[in-house]
Amino acid sequence: MKKITLIILVIISIILTQCSQGRKYQQLHTIVQNNVQRIDTLSAVVDSNYYKIVQVNESNSQSIKSLEEKLAAIEILQSKISLLDSKINNINSKVTSHQEIISNLQKEEKPISPEQKKISPEELYQKARNLYIDNEYQESISKFTQFIEEFPDSTLAVNSQYWIGECYYSLEQFETAIYQFDKVVINYPTSEKVVDAKLKIALCLSDMGEFEGALTQLREIRKQFPNYERMNIVRDRIIQLENR
Numbered sequence: 610m611k612k613i614t615l616i617i618l619v620i621i622s623i624i625l626t627q628c629s630q631g632r633k634y635q636q637l638h639t640i641v642q643n644n645v646q647r648i649d650t651l652s653a654v655v656d657s658n659y660y661k662i663v664q665v666n667e668s669n670s671q672s673i674k675s676l677e678e679k680l681a682a683i684e685i686l687q688s689k690i691s692l693l694d695s696k697i698n699n700i701n702s703k704v705t706s707h708q709e710i711i712s713n714l715q716k717e718e719k720p721i722s723p724e725q726k727k728i729s730p731e732e733l734y735q736k737a738r739n740l741y742i743d744n745e746y747q748e749s750i751s752k753f754t755q756f757i758e759e760f761p762d763s764t765l766a767v768n769s770q771y772w773i774g775e776c777y778y779s780l781e782q783f784e785t786a787i788y789q790f791d792k793v794v795i796n797y798p799t800s801e802k803v804v805d806a807k808l809k810i811a812l813c814l815s816d817m818g819e820f821e822g823a824l825t826q827l828r829e830i831r832k833q834f835p836n837y838e839r840m841n842i843v844r845d846r847i848i849q850l851e852n853r
Contacts, residue, residue: 730756730759730760730763730765731765733752733755733756733759733760734753734756734765734768734769736752737749737752737753737755737756737769737772738772740752741772741775741776741779744779746776746777746779746780747776749772749776750773750776750777753769753770753772753773753776754769754773756769757769757770766797767793767796767797767800767802768802770789770792770793770796770797770802771790771793771802771805771806773789774786774787774789774790774792774793774806774809775809777789778809778812778813781816783813783814783816783817784813784817786809786813787810787813787814790806790807790809790810790813791806791810793805793806794806794807794810804830804833804834804837805839807826807829807830808827808830808839808842808843810826811823811826811827811830811846812846814826815846815850820850820853823846823850824847824850824851827843827846827847827850828847830843831843831844831847
């Protein structure tokens with residue numbers, strides 16, 4: 610009887626133990642299911658936020674691209690405005706130089722006395738040259754201009770025109786100097802002074818900061834006048850401008 614009672618107690622103990630373990634298992638299972646549901650919910654939230662982030666990034670990328678395009682357009686406009694300002698300044702400089710030329714010509718329009726008319730071309734030319742040597746540039750310009758007017762067919766007329774340009778170059782009136790040197794090139798195309806005038810035009814452009822124009826002019830001289838006696842100056846200037 611004691612054995613049976615003992616067996617019954619053991620069985621009851623086992624059953625209670627199993628019941629207790631079953632309840633624990635059920636509790637753990639419920640906890641696991643709850644956590645799984647939470648994980649699913651969080652995953653759904655993460656996915657939703659990810660897609661939102663992707664959309665925001667795409668929107669921002671488009672906005673940034675649009676801004677970059679607008680900035681590029683603004684830079685192009687600023688470049689064009691700068692170029693226009695430069696051209697306007699050049700035009701204003703040319704207008705000023707032309708006004709100076711007109712003013713000088715008006716001052717030079719004086720009646721020529723009989724004594725002046727008797728002077729020989731050589732004497733008048735030498736007077737103009739001496740004035741240049743003495744740094745009397747305005748007076749020298751007046752005499753060279755008089756020479757061209759009185760002796761337009763003289764072989765010294767082209768030299769006179771060239772030295773007018775040199776006077777303005779010495780006065781650092783580079784725009785006017787270019788205008789005068791251009792007259793040598795245009796009015797006396799077969800003269801040996803043409804290449805000298807072209808070189809001085811290049812130097813004027815360089816002194817004005819128009820480096821590309823000066824470089825183009827110098828390269829043209831190097832190509833057209835390979836045996837020019839001052840080619841060493843041309844080459845040195847080209848190297849300086851290319852390496853600036």
